[in-house]
Structure formats: C-alpha cells, structure tokens
Amino acid sequence: MLLGTRWAAGAQPPGRLSPEFIEAIRGVEQTLPEPAALHWTLTWLEGRPVAELDPAGPEDEPIAVRVNPATGAPEVKRGDPGEEWAEE
Numbered sequence: 001m002l003l004g005t006r007w008a009a010g011a012q013p014p015g016r017l018s019p020e021f022i023e024a025i026r027g028v029e030q031t032l033p034e035p036a037a038l039h040w041t042l043t044w045l046e047g048r049p050v051a052e053l054d055p056a057g058p059e060d061e062p063i064a065v066r067v068n069p070a071t072g073a074p075e076v077k078r079g080d081p082g083e084e085w086a087e088e
Contacts (some may be wrong), residue, residue, distance in 0.1 A: 001007065004043040004044065006040065007040055009032060009039060010029055013040070014042060018074075021049060021051075021067065021074045024075070024076055025040065027076070028087075037056050038054055039053075040052065040053055040054075041054065048067040050065070050066040051064065054063055058079065064076070
C-alpha cells in the first residue's frame with residue numbers, strides 16, 4: 001500500500017513521482033498567481049499517482065494531475081472532480 005502526502009505548491013514534490021509527472025505539476029504551478037499559498041494532495045489510484053491542488057477559494061476550479069492508464073503519460077484535468085477521467 002502506498003500512502004499519500006501533502007506539500008505546498010512550489011515546493012519539491014515527493015521523490016517517488018516520475019520526472020514527467022513532476023513536470024506536469026510544475027506546468028500547473030506556473031499558471032498560478034501565488035502557488036505557495038496552495039497545497040497539493042497526493043493519493044494513489046490503482047497504483048498510479050493522483051495529485052490534486054486545493055482550490056484557492058470556492059469559485060476556483062479543482063485541478064488534478066494523474067497518469068492516463070492507456071498512454072502512461074501524466075495529464076492535467078481542470079473542473080469538476082466528480083467527473084470521470086476519459087479512458088483513451
């Protein structure tokens with residue numbers, strides 16, 4: 001079992017994430033006005049990482065980075081966390 005963790009946006013992500021996954025996280029952080037005020041939550045779904053950025057306020061859309069099981073590449077999803085990820 002892998003346990004999740006939290007870290008501040010802009011800080012070093014956990015070392016067990018792939019360089020490509022970290023690059024996707026950094027890409028999201030570059031779009032944020034004040035990334036240090038936000039936090040990421042890392043969980044694992046079927047052995048693959050899912051990093052969710054806490055919204056800054058109730059009007060902000062959720063952002064998540066996860067590995068697409070079909071391609072193995074990290075992808076970013078913005079919007080309703082209840083929506084299913086499209087399997088390609």
